[in-house]
Amino acid sequence: xxxxxxxxxxxxxxxxxxxxxxxxxxxxxxxxxxxxxxxxxxxxxxxxxxxxxxxxxxxxxxxxxxxxxxxxxxxxxxxxxxxxxxxxxxxxxxxxxxxxxxxxxxxxxxxxxxxxxxxxxxxxxxxxxxxxxxxxxxxxxxxxxxxxxxxxxxxxxxxxxxxxxxxxxxxxxxxxxxxxxxxxxxxxxxxxxxxxxxxxxxx
Numbered sequence: 629x630x631x632x633x634x635x636x637x638x639x640x641x642x643x644x645x646x647x648x649x650x651x652x653x654x655x656x657x658x659x660x661x662x663x664x665x666x667x668x669x670x671x672x673x674x675x676x677x678x679x680x681x682x683x684x685x686x687x688x689x690x691x692x693x694x695x696x697x698x699x700x701x702x703x704x705x706x707x708x709x710x711x712x713x714x715x716x717x718x719x720x721x722x723x724x725x726x727x728x729x730x731x732x733x734x735x736x737x738x739x740x741x742x743x744x745x746x747x748x749x750x751x752x753x754x755x756x757x758x759x760x761x762x763x764x765x766x767x768x769x770x771x772x773x774x775x776x777x778x779x780x781x782x783x784x785x786x787x788x789x790x791x792x793x794x795x796x797x798x799x800x801x802x803x804x805x806x807x808x809x810x811x812x813x814x815x816x817x818x819x820x821x822x823x824x825x826x827x828x829x830x831x
Contacts, residue, residue, distance in 0.1 A: 671773075671794065679769035683797040685744070685752065689716040689724045691828060697805075697821035707817065709733040714823070722746045760788060770797040780809075789816060801825040 693714035699707050715727040726742040744754045744765075754763035754776070763776030774793035779786050793807040805821040 670792070673766060673768045673771060673773045676769035676771040679771065681770055681797055681800060683767050683770050683772060683795075685724060685746070685767060685772070686718065688797065688800075688803060688825065689714075689726060689744070690718065690825075691716060692826040693823050694826060695821050695823045697819060699817055699819050701817045702815055712821070719743075765793075771795065787811065 693716060695712040695714060696710075697712065698709045701707050710733065711731045713729045713731075715729075717725045717727075719725060722745055724742075724744040726740075726744065728740045728742065730738045730740070732738070740756050740758065742754050742756045744752055746752055750767070752765040752767070752772075752774075754765065754774070756763075758779045758781075760777040760779060763774050765772055765774040772793075772795040774791070774795070776791050776793070778789055778791055780789050789809050789811045791807050791809055793805065795803055795805045797803050801824060803823045805819075805823065807819040807821075809816045809818065
């Protein structure tokens with residue numbers, strides 16, 4: 629084979645490899661863009677503007693509430709199950725206190741006390757012992773959307789994780805709650821909770 633043919637063949641092969649590399653890079657960038665787009669996608673609470681029944685926080689969170697829930701990992705596997713007994717009381721016209729007592733399927737128990745305060749613009753803020761700073765929330769139609777940073781105890785270590793929390797009023801006595809838990813923007817799992825208000829004569 630002549631030197632010219634060898635050189636020409638090397639140039640052609642080099643171009644083919646370059647094209648293959650560019651094609652792989654393009655596909656990779658495209659997939660990355662799709663993942664970033666899907667990862668950033670979130671609900672718009674204004675979409676629930678006309679949904680009913682309208683959520684009145686003071687009305688629903690009043691008295692005794694039963695809750696049943698589960699925690700699922702990223703792959704959907706159920707990791708934990710729990711029952712929560714919620715005692716909802718009011719302090720004045722603006723503050724709701726939720727005393728949540730959790731009974732986990734493994735026999736352990738825990739407690740969290742929320743203080744939820746309605747703001748002048750109709751939004752909500754909340755504090756609890758294991759919440760870092762304040763939770764912020766907004767009610768539109770039948771829906772409450774919460775965001776907060778939580779100190780999560782796992783065995784002997786504490787992790788700071790964010791919660792994206794959506795609550796939907798199904799009827800005057802039933803609310804469904806789904807929370808997505810993330811760390812550094814990566815989803816760790818989700819919590820699903822069904823809350824049922826007890827009849828007033830049972831409180």
